[in-house]
Amino acid sequence: MSTRISLSEIEDLKKKVFEAARDGRAISIFAMLWNLDRERVVNEVLNHMTEALGQCTTPLIIAARNGEEKVVHVLLNNFDANIEQTGTVRFDGYAIEGATPLWCAAGAGHYNIVKLLLDHGADVNHATVTNSTPLRAACFDGRLDVVKLLLDNGANVSIANKFKNTCLMIACYKGHKSVVEVLLEKGADSDARAHCGATALHFSAECGHVEIVEVLVKSGASQLENDNRMTPLIVAAECVQPTVVEYLTALPVCSKIEKINAFELLGASFANDKEQYDMSKALNYLHQGMVERFSDLENIVEKKLDPPVPAYNNHIECKTLAEFNHLKNKTADVHMEGLAIRERILGKDNPEVPHPIIFRGAVFADGARFDRCIELWLHAMQLRQLMKRSISKDLLRFAQVFSQMVHLDVKLPVKSVLEVFQYGVTELSYDAQRGNENPSDYENQQEVYELNIHTLLYLLVIMLHLNIKDEEKLTMYKSVYRLLHQNPQLRNGYTLLHMVLDCATIIDDFHVNDVVAFPNGKLCKLLIDCGANVNQQDKLGNTPLHVIVQYSNPISDFENLHKSMMALIQAGAHLDVCNNGRKTALDVSTTGVADVIIKTNRSLSLKCLASKTIKKKGIEFKGLIPVALEEFVDLH
Ligand SMILES: *[C@@H]1O[C@H](CO)[C@@H](O)[C@H](O)[C@H]1NC(C)=O
Ligand SMILES: *[C@@H]1O[C@H](CO)[C@@H](O)[C@H](O)[C@H]1NC(C)=O
Ligand SMILES: CC(=O)N[C@H]1CO[C@H](CO)[C@@H](O)[C@@H]1O
Numbered sequence: 001m002s003t004r005i006s007l008s009e010i011e012d013l014k015k016k017v018f019e020a021a022r023d024g025r026a027i028s029i030f031a032m033l034w035n036l037d038r039e040r041v042v043n044e045v046l047n048h049m050t051e052a053l054g055q056c057t058t059p060l061i062i063a064a065r066n067g068e069e070k071v072v073h074v075l076l077n078n079f080d081a082n083i084e085q086t087g088t089v090r091f092d093g094y095a096i097e098g099a100t101p102l103w104c105a106a107g108a109g110h111y112n113i114v115k116l117l118l119d120h121g122a123d124v125n126h127a128t129v130t131n132s133t134p135l136r137a138a139c140f141d142g143r144l145d146v147v148k149l150l151l152d153n154g155a156n157v158s159i160a161n162k163f164k165n166t167c168l169m170i171a172c173y174k175g176h177k178s179v180v181e182v183l184l185e186k187g188a189d190s191d192a193r194a195h196c197g198a199t200a201l202h203f204s205a206e207c208g209h210v211e212i213v214e215v216l217v218k219s220g221a222s223q224l225e226n227d228n229r230m231t232p233l234i235v236a237a238e239c240v241q242p243t244v245v246e247y248l249t250a251l252p253v254c255s256k257i258e259k260i261n262a263f264e265l266l267g268a269s270f271a272n273d274k275e276q277y278d279m280s281k282a283l284n285y286l287h288q289g290m291v292e293r294f295s296d297l298e299n300i301v302e303k304k305l306d307p308p309v310p311a312y313n314n315h316i317e318c319k320t321l322a323e324f325n326h327l328k329n330k331t332a333d334v335h336m337e338g339l340a341i342r343e344r345i346l347g348k349d350n351p352e353v354p355h356p357i358i359f360r361g362a363v364f365a366d367g368a369r370f371d372r373c374i375e376l377w378l379h380a381m382q383l384r385q386l387m388k389r390s391i392s393k394d395l396l397r398f399a400q401v402f403s404q405m406v407h408l409d410v411k412l413p414v415k416s417v418l419e420v421f422q423y424g425v426t427e428l429s430y431d432a433q434r435g436n437e438n439p440s441d442y443e444n445q446q447e448v449y450e451l452n453i454h455t456l457l458y459l460l461v462i463m464l465h466l467n468i469k470d471e472e473k474l475t476m477y478k479s480v481y482r483l484l485h486q487n488p489q490l491r492n493g494y495t496l497l498h499m500v501l502d503c504a505t506i507i508d509d510f511h512v513n514d515v516v517a518f519p520n521g522k523l524c525k526l527l528i529d530c531g532a533n534v535n536q537q538d539k540l541g542n543t544p545l546h547v548i549v550q551y552s553n554p555i556s557d558f559e560n561l562h563k564s565m566m567a568l569i570q571a572g573a574h575l576d577v578c579n580n581g582r583k584t585a586l587d588v589s590t591t592g593v594a595d596v597i598i599k600t601n602r603s604l605s606l607k608c609l610a611s612k613t614i615k616k617k618g619i620e621f622k623g624l625i626p627v628a629l630e631e632f633v634d635l636h
Contacts, residue, residue, distance in 0.1 A: 005041055013041075014048040021059035026070035029059070033079055046081045054095060057087040064101035064117070065089050067110040072101070076120050083122045091137075098129035107137030111145050114138075118153045125155060131162045139167045139183070142176035147183075157188045165194045172204040177212050180204075190221035197227035198235075205232040205248075208241035217251065228350050233258060237265035238342075238352050240276045242285075256292065260301060263289035265345045271338030272356035282338065283328055290324050306344055311357075311379035312336045313372075317344070335360055349387050354380035358397070365401055368408075373401060374416050381423060388430060392448050392455070395424045396508060399458040403511040406465050414466050418475055421463065424456045425483045432486070446491060453488045454506060457499060460523055461516045480530040493538035500524050501548040501564055519551055521563025534573040535635060541579035542588075544568055549585050554593035565597045575602055576612055577635045611636040 005013075013032060020028040033042050049056050055065075060081045063071035075081040086098045091107055102122040105113040114134075118124065127133045135155040138146040151157070160166045168188040171179040180200075184190065190200050201221045204212040213232070223231050233254070236244035245266050249259045267285030270278045293301045308314040315336035318324045327333055339357055346353050361376035381394040398420045405412055431449040435442065463476060489495055499505045505518045524544075528534060535543055545568050554561050569575070575598060576584050589595050611633040614621055621633055 014045050017045050017059050018050040021063040021071050024068035026074045055089050058085050060101050061087045065104040069112050072113050100126045103134045106134040109141050109143040124153050133159050136167045139171040144178045147179050157186050163195045166192050168200045169203050172200040175209045180212050184219045201232040202235050205236040205244045206239050210243040210247050233262050237262045240269045240273050260289050260292045261345050264341050268338035268341035272360050274359040311375045312339050391427050395455045399455050400511045402462045403515040407514040421459045422479050458512050458516050464522050484531050495536050497532050497544040498547050501544050519560045521560040524564040525567040528567050528571045534568050534571045543577050545573050545585040549589035549594040554591040569601050
């Protein structure tokens with residue numbers, strides 16, 4: 001049976017059926033659809049994707065996601081909805097692309113709907129775009145009943161997501177012990193490795209789920225190393241998980257040296273952890289480590305030390321119980337002992353080494369010991385850049401602490417400020433490389449790149465506060481030149497000069513905005529002195545001069561306005577460059593003050609006048625004059 005229906009009625013129907021499915025009104029759906037043409041109308045309505053709240057779903061998917069069992073029932077039984085449709089749904093703030101109704105019901109823990117879908121023949125292993133199966137969704141959620149149901153219906157425990165992260169790993173990470181047990185019974189491979197080389201044991205050790213660690217070990221899981229050469233035991237010690245360390249070190253397979261390393265690393269981590277700082281536990285485990293070294297006087301395990309690290313106050317680790325007892329009362333030395341131990345055991349190249357160094361530095365900064373803070377942060381930043389890891393956050397952190405120092409009138413260490421700036425300039429060139437190596441991540445890369453450009457500008461403003469000697473000035477100019485040479489630009493084509501002259505340039509609001517403000521005439525001059533191109537146009541064709549003449553604070557901040565404009569004009573900024581809207585700087589100037597400065601300084605060269613006329617009259621010139629001149633004419 002079918003009745004005629006217009007296109008606009010179909011559109012209306014799509015909306016109404018979707019809303020009814022979302023809200024669980026099964027009878028309405030039946031009433032709306034039952035006498036319509038199946039082939040033409042019903043299929044179209046039920047396959048229609050509706051976008052709402054960051055999700056993109058069909059009626060069946062939204063009903064499964066929301067747990068509307070009756071709706072699912074009607075859509076499957078009465079209208080034969082396509083059970084393998086996929087859409088985008090949100091779970092825990094993440095957008096999941098390519099999710100089937102079954103995936104949604106499993107992830108949201110709607111047992112009856114999972115059953116219904118399976119009974120109707122849903123593909124139990126239909127994975128999302130990132131290769132997450134319905135079983136993985138259920139493991140994440142920790143719903144044992146759903147997990148069992150899926151497994152009984154042929155779910156494959158071995159399918160990993162695109163990061164090679166298995167169902168077992170996610171259950172271990174989230175701490176769902178009974179799910180872990182069932183997965184193991186069904187033959188999940190406990191030694192499978194994720195992309196980072198980690199096994200299920202690493203994930204449970206990291207999170208301190210000691211009962212799961214025990215289940216895994218008893219089921220025969222191996223203690224493998226991840227890509228950072230860390231065993232699950234070392235991961236537990238680094239993540240400050242004492243119960244896991246105690247359990248794993250008590251196992252007969254744990255060798256003496258593994259035990260020593262684990263105790264020392266755990267103690268060292270307790271001494272410098274942001275969340276779990278605990279001096280008495282730190283001393284307790286450091287002591288255990290030392291006792292272990294001397295537990296067999298026939299076979300004493302001596303410490304083999306690396307050269308001392310200057311940032312750690314050149315601290316030398318204690319090698320005997322006597323030295324340890326001497327160290328015990330000197331809290332500050334225990335902190336440095338901890339940092340030295342972590343670097344020795346984990347290795348300089350380990351990405352986990354820097355974060356406690358940063359924490360310790362921050363504590364020094366809070367106590368106004370800026371010198372120690374800077375030494376530690378420089379060390380952490382060096383370790384990161386050595387391994388070509390991003391130092392974006394480190395740079396910003398430095399800009400913040402330097403700003404705080406300027407604000408508090410604490411003398412800035414010239415050498416360190418220049419050093420940080422140089423690291424920043426190098427980082428910017430690495431950003432460009434990273435962009436080329438990984439074009440699929442363009443948006444994120446560009447975001448970080450632009451953040452780094454901003455941070456470098458903050459550092460430049462801070463450098464203007466330095467009491468700088470002549471030979472250091474040369475170093476500074478060279479670094480600024482090296483920066484300009486990379487021609488850093490924002491997505492809108494803004495150069496450093498545009499940014500320095502725009503009062504809308506974003507300024508970090510943690511201390512930095514106490515010290516940094518734009519426009520900044522002094523910095524404008526510095527950039528120009530170091531070779532900045534005063535006529536470079538942004539994507540809208542605006543030159544730096546176009547930007548500064550629109551400054552809305554020309555009276556109260558006359559000094560910056562005037563200094564900037566004079567610097568631009570004296571450096572040869574063409575007053576008559578047109579932007580994409582064919583407007584010169586004078587045309588877009590919003591204040592009389594800027595007008596006056598331009599007019600009193602206007603002395604158009606003959607070359608400029610000629611170019612203006614050529615463009616105005618539309619005279620042919622391409623190919624008729626030297627290429628260098630063509631560009632010049634084009635500016636006008
Ligand atoms: C389960 O998935 C794994 C990994 O994709 C595959 O190698 C294996 O053949 C699958 N098992 C079955 C029974 O389909
Ligand atoms: C270490 O501190 C304890 C109390 O915390 C104190 O009794 C002891 O005398 C101190 N030892 C040294 C060598 O300062
Ligand atoms: C070169 C030149 O004409 N400079 C003038 C620019 O305008 C300022 C006033 O804003 C004058 O003081 C300069 O002499």
